[in-house]
Amino acid sequence: MADLRSKYVPRGITSSHPITADGARGSELWDVTGKRYVDFAGGIGVMNVGHAHPRVMQAVREQLEKATHTSFQVLHYESYLRLAQRLCEVTPIDGPKKAIFFSTGAEAIENAVKIARAATGRQAVISFRGAFHGRTLLALSLTGSAQPYKQNFGPYAAEVYQTPFPYSYRGWTTEAALADLGNLLESEVSPNRVAAIVIEPVLGEGGFVPAPLDFMRKLRELCDGYGILLIADEIQTGFGRTGKFFAVEHSHVQPDLMTVAKSMAAGFPLSGVVGRADVMDAPDPGGLGGTFGGNPVACAAGIAVMDIMRDEKLPERAARIGSVVEERMQTWAREHDMIGEVRGMGAMVGMELVRDRKTKEPADRETAKLLATARDKGLIALRCGVHHNVVRTLMPLNIPDDQLEEGLDILGASLNS
Numbered sequence: 001m002a003d004l005r006s007k008y009v010p011r012g013i014t015s016s017h018p019i020t021a022d023g024a025r026g027s028e029l030w031d032v033t034g035k036r037y038v039d040f041a042g043g044i045g046v047m048n049v050g051h052a053h054p055r056v057m058q059a060v061r062e063q064l065e066k067a068t069h070t071s072f073q074v075l076h077y078e079s080y081l082r083l084a085q086r087l088c089e090v091t092p093i094d095g096p097k098k099a100i101f102f103s104t105g106a107e108a109i110e111n112a113v114k115i116a117r118a119a120t121g122r123q124a125v126i127s128f129r130g131a132f133h134g135r136t137l138l139a140l141s142l143t144g145s146a147q148p149y150k151q152n153f154g155p156y157a158a159e160v161y162q163t164p165f166p167y168s169y170r171g172w173t174t175e176a177a178l179a180d181l182g183n184l185l186e187s188e189v190s191p192n193r194v195a196a197i198v199i200e201p202v203l204g205e206g207g208f209v210p211a212p213l214d215f216m217r218k219l220r221e222l223c224d225g226y227g228i229l230l231i232a233d234e235i236q237t238g239f240g241r242t243g244k245f246f247a248v249e250h251s252h253v254q255p256d257l258m259t260v261a262k263s264m265a266a267g268f269p270l271s272g273v274v275g276r277a278d279v280m281d282a283p284d285p286g287g288l289g290g291t292f293g294g295n296p297v298a299c300a301a302g303i304a305v306m307d308i309m310r311d312e313k314l315p316e317r318a319a320r321i322g323s324v325v326e327e328r329m330q331t332w333a334r335e336h337d338m339i340g341e342v343r344g345m346g347a348m349v350g351m352e353l354v355r356d357r358k359t360k361e362p363a364d365r366e367t368a369k370l371l372a373t374a375r376d377k378g379l380i381a382l383r384c385g386v387h388h389n390v391v392r393t394l395m396p397l398n399i400p401d402d403q404l405e406e407g408l409d410i411l412g413a414s415l416n417s
């Protein structure tokens, strides 16, 4: 298979692990040689309900028998409408809400910005350094991480401004980050030209850094003061991952719009924008959409995910997984100087590796080696971080206790080898 890959697939798309997947069930994966792995990656945070959950499979089978595609822009259908209702019901914003569906996270981000611009009549958008919002050109313009994402792909969209994320381990306290944002609004873009500020409540690809809750609240106040819309990118943090259905719930901050994707439909390509009805209704009819957006099979899977989240109490389970993982990582940190910081929110836990605890020089190669060792021992896990030196956990939230322990044992053993 490796020869097919190198011959027919461009090197621009990399795979974290050089193995060929054959099957996946729950929190386990198998490669084509039959080797088994515990899955701490979940297809990059997509499998919060686990691979091939029977209720998802059943819902998908039923929808497949009815229709696989009509395009919502031609004929609307029940799975889209019911999922929109269910998503609005769990979105932590008071008052009437509306939701629209697309296929990828990047598309959700693009559309959230379009909606915000239409609603405010303003053009500028602010995002954070280290943020990741996707690979299409506006989403990439909002992304605050050069390598490998931005490379030579510019020029980027105009009217996008970046400000530091409150990443205290790397020197950006809440106060410092807010001061820099204040400077930006004074010296580069006047606040009455800003349509929206887009933030991941926990920086995902940027290193699993939770935004302090008071930072989120101050951001909300600032947005309210200037009539700026707050967009929470919950694409990686949503659907129970952080111990609440959505990560913004920890701060009680209500965004105006939220972007969702990844675990929403258990592996079927589905994303969405949900938010205040008055804001969502700003674009004129026909201004939003896409041929495949809100595919009926993906929406049927999404409704099953909603049921599973509720019935299996997965947000609560995420909080418990998080405390088990953090405790284990803190124990390792006492034994290994290479572990600079352990941090996270719920089951979204990151362990930042450094060559020296004082200089905090990122241990990027060591992180890659650790994950390769873990893979050889039977664990699939991913790294993240602007410096590629953070081990992150994205296991299914219904992972059985023994598999959670098995995965952690492998990671611990890999640190020692």
Ligand SMILES: Cc1ncc(COP(=O)(O)O)c(C=O)c1O
Binding pocket: 044, 104, 105, 106, 107, 109, 132, 133, 134, 135, 200, 204, 205, 233, 234, 235, 236, 237, 261, 262
């Ligand atoms: C927070 C966040 N936003 C947006 C995206 C882009 O999603 P997609 O890869 O589905 O376009 C990602 C993907 O990792 C993400 O983590």
